[in-house]
Amino acid sequence: MVLCVVSAVVTWYFVLHGATRPAVDTYQFLRTSCWFQADWKADIRCGELHTPKATGGFILPVVIIRNQGVESHPDPVVYLTGGPGASARLHTEGIREWLAWMTYANLGRDLILMDPRGTGRSTPVVACPAFNRFNQRLLQLHLPLDQELEQQYRITRHCFEQLAAEPTLLDAGDFGSRHSASDLRALMSYLGYSEWNLLGVSYGTRLALEVARQEAENFTPANISSAAIPVDSRHAPRLRSLILDSVYPAGYGGVQTWPQVLDTAFQRFFQECIKYESCSGPLMESSPDALSRRFMAVLDALKHKPQTLTLRRWDGEAPLEFMVNDHRFLSASFAAIYQPVAWPRVTRAMVAVEQLVGVGPDINHLSPGEARSNLEALLEPFMNNSFSNDFNSLTFMAVDCADNPLQDGQLYQASVEEHPLLAAYMRDQWRYQACHFLSSDNQGLELFEPQVPTLLLSGALDPITPAAWAHDLKKRWPNVQWVLRTDVAHSVLVEEPCVLADLAQFLNNLQASFEPCQAVDVVQH
Known part of the structure; x- marks a missing residue:
């Protein structure tokens, strides 16, 4: 999850580049040659998920890194990155890091990665030159915060209006966790696995929970025929478990908080x-x-x-x-x-x-x-x-507003007054958020209790996805496991390598109590 405290320096993408959208009404998956350099000893497969035209007609790059360890399990791990707006880093440098990650984690399973809509190598790719120029000028300017936010808001809205006026380009309504969850379910129905595990970090945990909701409700995306999910549900792969690191659930986060x-x-x-x-x-x-x-x-x-x-x-x-x-x-x-x-x-x-x-x-x-x-x-x-090219601000705004619809301005201002330390920097954030012209009548995501074994990981010092959110979920969902790391901030699996090294314990025995890093402090719930 990313918190935009101020407008800062960001890059927005709007003008179409690259491949033409596939004119299909259902999902399709194509095997392709890999586009990056990697260790020749690694077993890596690549492909593209083509999404239905009704929801934007995206082409999403997919990488499957096959497990080559001594221990081998048939259920892969699908890794969901944060953001929203972060790519899966499916380039040479990123794949090198993923190979090292797999070696260290030693999960005994294939690793599946996909760039979400509007990130990384996904197409169509879009850009707004006016906003890029604004951000470059902004670097050298000293504007009061309200003026900076107002100018950014005005330019951003202009870019979205240009986008909406051109039917061949993307629509902000094509983004959001509901669409991305449907993409993931469609991908897994093509790949031939009978079971799969989701590992989400930060925003990726929200996406994972939406996948679990759709799976439990056997959800078929609106305005798409049932053929869009290409495998009969009786034979579709079963979601086996969730690992949620720095959990960011529906109903939490967004500008209001x-x-x-x-x-x-x-x-x-x-x-x-x-x-x-x-x-x-x-x-x-x-x-x-x-x-x-x-x-x-x-x-x-x-x-x-x-x-x-x-x-x-x-x-x-x-x-x-x-x-x-x-x-x-x-x-x-x-x-x-x-x-x-x-x-x-x-x-x-x-x-x-x-x-x-x-x-x-x-x-x-x-x-x-x-x-x-x-x-x-x-x-x-x-x-x-x-x-960084690994983060797309358009996707951040569009997904954030789809998942967290605009809420009451008076309640927001009351929250500002209740938290006075940095109130001067918060007063105008609600007024100038893009959700004013992106949310429309959107109702946001539903919070849904997962029906599969679930592990929550939290850092007690996390500034952006507070451990209190995981604590709330644990009270709502007593059957989930929760591990709280006392000296960690955001992303336990990044900050505490011993948790990652022990993660196979959870995946190999979903019913057992997960007790990582026994040589160091851990709070078990």
């Missing part, structure tokens, strides 16, 4: 940071309240005296000038607290701002070059991740 999520995330960061010398040491603070005041003072300083940095591009392009103001510093800090290992970047950058702007105590005696280097260490990953 941002004031609470952001406030809680930073309050927890201030409380936890002071426990570690690596985090609190640069500031020499020993209380959460003092750290909070310092952070807010840094934001105020940047609001009045923004700093210009030259940041390195990871894609080999020329370095870019980046204007660091208060709300961009806030967004970059929020991105950093996804991983506790990155927390010191925030506090070192705070000290850097204090010295560059001339506020706060001069306790570290950094040179101007050292201060800029520390500030760049926080901002460089934030900027480059915003530019």
Whole structure:
């Protein structure tokens, strides 16, 4: 799941490129040659899922990495990435990482990957040059947040209106977890497996739960003939289990929850940071309240005296000038607290701002070059991740609005007032969200109790999919298993490799209690 605290730097895609859409009324699956380089010893199969014309006529690339371990089970693992809007990284670098992931996880099963609609190599691919130009200019500008949000909203709406006026291009209604869940079910009906497991991370957990709902209800997508699901349901592969890492269920998240999520995330960061010398040491603070005041003072300083940095591009392009103001510093800090290992970047950058702007105590005696280097260490990953081709902002907005319909503005403002720490940065988020022109009469997703063995994984420090959400689900669904990792933030399987290494225990014996990482702390529920 991605939280857009401010408009930040994003890339939107709207103008058609690439392959022509398939003129078919049902799903089709085609085997293809693989388009990437990989270890010649790996057994990898590639293909394309063609979706019905009625829901956009997408071509979705599929990669099946065959298990070559000693232990072998017939039920594959289908991995669902986060976002929404993140691709499955089905390129040479990404496949190299997936092969390493399979070796480490040693699940004894095939791994199936597919780029969702509007991400990665899926087609049609779309782009909005006006928004791209806006984002490039934005890097060098210091606009008040309300003006930046208003301009982004206006340009984004213009792009969507252009898109809607051209019948050969994509419709925002072709996105959403309902469609993506139908795509996955159709894919699995073609591949010849009798059972399958879903492993979702962040937004991928929401998609996995929607797949489980459709499977349990034997759901056939609206406006598509039953032939769109190509195998008779009596012979369709059976969904065997769900693994939900950093769960983001229907009815949770979306713009409506941002004031609470952001406030809680930073309050927890201030409380936890002071426990570690690596985090609190640069500031020499020993209380959460003092750290909070310092952070807010840094934001105020940047609001009045923004700093210009030259940041390195990871894609080999020329370095870019980046204007660091208060709300961009806030967004970059929020991105950093996804991983506790990155927390010191925030506090070192705070000290850097204090010295560059001339506020706060001069306790570290950094040179101007050292201060800029520390500030760049926080901002460089934030900027480059915003530019990544592995994330598509159109898909994020379209799916987010399909799954989380527009809610009451007065309730949103009440939530802002209830969470005052960062209220100044939240007040205009509801007003300028794209869901005003994307949601229409959409009712959102249903929260549905899975009917298959389900494992929830949570990090107690997660800022974006709080562990409280998993706790709520555990109370609703007593038969699911829940593992809470105490020193982890977002994505347990990324942050705690021992959980990934032990995951086969759950898959091999779905009825047993899953107890990973016995040598280190774990809270079992």
